[in-house]
Amino acid sequence: MPMNFRKPTLYSSVFALQGLSNAVIPVLPELAGNSGSSAISTLIFSGYFMGALLTLVPLGILADRIGNLKMLRFGMLLTAFTGSFIAFSDNLWILGISRFLEGVGCGAFFPAAFSIIAEWEDSQQSLGEFNFLLNAGLAAGVLFSGLLAGFGIKTAIISFTFLAFLFCILLISEAGEQLVPNRIGKKFTLPENRNPTRNQQDLPLLHEIRSCLEKTIESLLKTDLGKILGITILLYGATGLITANYADYSAGFLTKPELGLAISASYLAAMLSSLIAGRIAVNSKNIVKAGIVLASAGIFLSVKLPLLAFFLMGTGGGTAVVGLIMAVSRISSSGFAMGIFNTGIYAGLGLGPIFGSFFLEPFGYETVFLGSAFVLLATLFVELE
Structure with missing residues (x-):
């Protein structure tokens, strides 16, 4: 074929x-x-x-x-x-x-x-x-x-x-x-830790997983990978919180087709911004910061202008992820490092909405949404080398 x-x-x-x-x-x-x-x-x-x-x-x-x-x-x-x-x-x-x-x-x-x-x-x-x-x-x-x-x-x-x-x-x-x-x-091979006289596949699976976890902890503590992981979790946690709860929040003013169009705009924006961010000659730190500002602006606007809000969140997320991947690649271009980065994405998407849901009942949707934007903006003060 x-x-x-x-x-x-x-x-x-x-x-x-x-x-x-x-x-x-x-x-x-x-x-x-x-x-x-x-x-x-x-x-x-x-x-x-x-x-x-x-x-x-x-x-x-x-x-x-x-x-x-x-x-x-x-x-x-x-x-x-x-x-x-x-x-x-x-x-x-x-x-x-x-x-x-x-x-x-x-x-x-x-x-x-x-x-x-x-x-x-x-x-x-x-x-x-x-x-x-x-x-x-x-x-x-x-x-x-x-x-x-x-x-x-x-x-x-x-x-x-x-x-x-x-x-x-x-x-x-x-x-x-x-x-x-x-x-x-x-x-997910770990060439840095591999015994040259012994094939990785001869090792027990649980031993491989344990070695992977040990190496993960070491990388998070000794490099910028921990900072990158934290920014990734907060970025995807904040945007995931909005996405997960917007159907309930917007039930009184958006139809289902309008909701689907608004959320899909975020993915279309992410597709376009990823292509653009990957081709501009700007260092990764500034790309990440620009993405965070755009995503935060989208979260702020989510209480009034859903279509523009999701477009900005998608643009910010697509921009920031390019800078974050570039930052990871400077530390290591291995699949192991990229695996940690992808785990951060899913940690944010999985845990962000759950954590945020504890605050929805006492504070309401708009307060929690705006609060998540301020938390995300705080990552601008995290310095990456």
Whole structure:
């Protein structure tokens, strides 16, 4: 199979996976049974990110052992099956567990996918294309969920679940077999700590995970990686808090299509700003600061101008993430360092909405939203080398 057919196989999978993950956002109150409890909506939203957060590193290490393609298929299959439970069940326990397991599917999919792309000859270009389709899936998920809500609250969820099953079959077919010329992944190897006389795969999996955790702590304490991780968590925690709760907050003044359009604008803005920030000759510290200011401005405007607010949050997030990745790469360009960075993203998206939900009832949405913007702005005082 020619190389140009590998890309649609992988790209279509990440588009469906991300679309399904975000299709729940505009309909969170309805999925929570219109209970009026922001905590239930938050848990349904954050369950996905907690599942990914807890499994990215261990499943990345496991992919090194059993092969990227097997882990890729597992992640896509788990995503499709959990999507069907979300689509056809109204039980809150099933919804919560399904979202968590959907996140586990994400944790299995992405380390394997990035390792596969890293082995391609045009890996740099392909990574850009892959991330573009990743954000396109996120945007499509919220947009179509809002637009199709009139036909049924779960119409978009059902549609993306169907796509997930379709592309899962594609991965299992001969098309999937051609993705990986070498079945051993590379993303989560730790070359700095590897004994040259002993292959990493001969080590027990738990020992590898423990070594990874020890190295993580050492890197966080001795380099700027800890500061970068903190900024990443606060950035994605603040924007995730707004996204998770905006369906409840805006119920009185936004329709579902309008909500889907507003949130999807953030992903479209992130796609564009990432491309622009990656091509301008500005040092990473200033790029990060510009992104933080833009994202904070978007949060401030979220109480009055939702479309502009989400556009600015997406622009700020897309800009800042380029600077943060550049800052990480100056410390280390290894998959290990990038793995820590990605864990920070999911930690923010998973924990930010949960932490913020404790303040919603006593203080209200607008106070918590504005407070998160001030917390994010405080990161401007963090100095990166």
